[in-house]
Amino acid sequence: MPQFNDRVMALQVPGTRQFANKVSQYENGINLTLGQSGFDTPDFIRQAMTTAVEAGQLRYTHNKGLIELRTAITDYIAERFNVDYHPETEVLITNGGSEAIDSIFRTILNTGDEVIIPAPAYAGYEPIIQLLGAKTVFVDTTETHFVPTAAQIAAAITPRTKAVLFNYPTNPTGTTLSAETIQELVQLLKDRDLFIITDEIYSENIYEGQHHSFIEHPEVRSQLFYINGLSKSHAMTGARIGYVLAPEAAIDQVTKVHLYNSICAATPSQYGATAALTHPAAKQMITDMNTAYRERRDYLYDRLRQMGLPVELPTGAFYILPDISAYNSDSFQFATELLAAEQVAVVPGAAFTSYGEGHIRISFASTMEEIVEGCNRLERFLTDYHHH
Ligand SMILES: Cc1ncc(COP(=O)(O)O)c(C=O)c1O
Incomplete structure (x- = not known):
């Protein structure tokens, strides 16, 4: 077989899905x-998609998407x-927040550029940056309640910094940014020759x-790429609808990348998103x-x-991202043992960078019954744990 692309060959497949796959057995x-x-996509959204399909709405839309949907988004933002x-x-x-991330990075990054990301971080950013021959610079937030300080970000900026990416509320920590912290970061980053990318896919899931x-x-408007989508907020991950807000000159460039990789987002999904x-x-x-998630969060916390695990309230x-290092510093091994002993699947923290x-x-997002039973089993597992 001929050779594949070097950068693709160097990419690792995330070791996280395997816990979900194994537990289903x-x-x-x-x-x-x-x-x-864990909730079903609401009826009225499914209805709108079905109606679109039955009405034959299966042709391309405008490259930037249906104007009805774009207007619904700008109305929502206003x-x-x-x-x-x-x-x-x-x-x-x-096509989801994922394509927004990919298309934005491809629009702005040259080989050797650096992107600053507070960590622990979502695992979907670094591989795209690596595919482009650029570099991720992670900022450690583990000593500051998973919130980056302006001083930490400032210390990470170099002449090669092309962008700073923020994802709040954060996957995997559940942290949000206060108005004051954002203000400090804005003061630091405004008027600098770099972009700010904000992935706010969890912005509707707020508990405090x-x-x-x-x-x-x-x-910072002229530097800002705002990413959001309907996947998490409206329980429609499979519809694959995300969006980018940015100044016209930036949207013109990202649209070029998007039209060559996708032409447009799936048409019936765009009707569902409009609804x-x-x-x-x-x-x-x-x-x-959110009422249900908050109740589950409180219980879990x-x-x-x-159980004595150090943990931040999401x-x-x-x-939620409890610290299990008193039991095992290797989260992958800990998760593997938990699965084998108690048939409970969690994601090892190492999946979200070394931090x-x-x-x-x-x-x-799991059901209350699953969380209660999962906690009972985790507690038993910790009680019997043979420390490594
Ligand atoms: C922080 C973050 N951004 C983006 C995505 C991708 O979302 P989508 O399903 O809309 O592509 C996810 C999905 O888990 C995520 O956690």
Whole structure:
């Protein structure tokens, strides 16, 4: 067989799916690895997609996406953050947040460029950066409650820094950024020759106070790529709808990348997303799901504390990242043993960069029954644990 691309050959396959795959083979297995809502996609969204298919809406849309959807997004952003983005020129609909990440990086990065990312971090960023021959510079947030300080970011900036990426609420820590922290970061980054990328795919999953965003700061508007999507907020990961907001000149460039890799996002999904953002029942649905997640978070947090595991209270997303290093500094080995002994699947923290090592990620998108039983088993496992 001929040779493959060098950079692809160097990529590792994430070792995380294997825990979810293995646990599904146990009849009494408990899967606490979910990276998506356990709720079904709401009826009105499914209806809108079905109606679109039946009406024959299976042709390409505009490269940037349906104007109805782009307008629904800019209306939502105006209401949420009191900022105006233009639906014709400053929005691009992508195939999930994933394609937004990929297309933005491909639009801005040259070989040797650096991207600063606070860590522990979502595992989907670094491989794209590596494919482009660029470099990720992780900033350790483990000593600062998973929140980066402006001083830490400042220390990581070099002449090669092309972008700083923030993902708040964060996968895998569940941390949010306060208005004050964002203000400090804005002061640091404004007027510098670098982009700010903000991945806010969990912005609707907030359990304390309000979500704040870089998009509220006009000082950084010319540098900002705002990523969001419907996958997590509306329990529609399989519909593959994400979006990018940025200045017109930036959207023009990202649209070139997007049209060559995708032409457009899937048309029936775009109709579903339009309904998701405009239907009168949508807000209540999000509130109801968050009420359930908050209850599960509170339960999980209390149980983990009772087990004596150091843990931060997540204020967003649907993940908690307890520290298991007193038992085993190797999170992959710990998760493997937990699965074998108790048939409970969690994600090893090492999947989220080396700064996640010594932790495990537990999802509270799982059902309350699964969380209760998962906690009972984890507690038993820790009681019997033979330390390494
Ligand atoms: C932080 C973060 N960004 C982006 C994504 C990708 O989302 P999508 O399903 O919309 O591609 C995920 C999915 O887990 C995520 O956790």
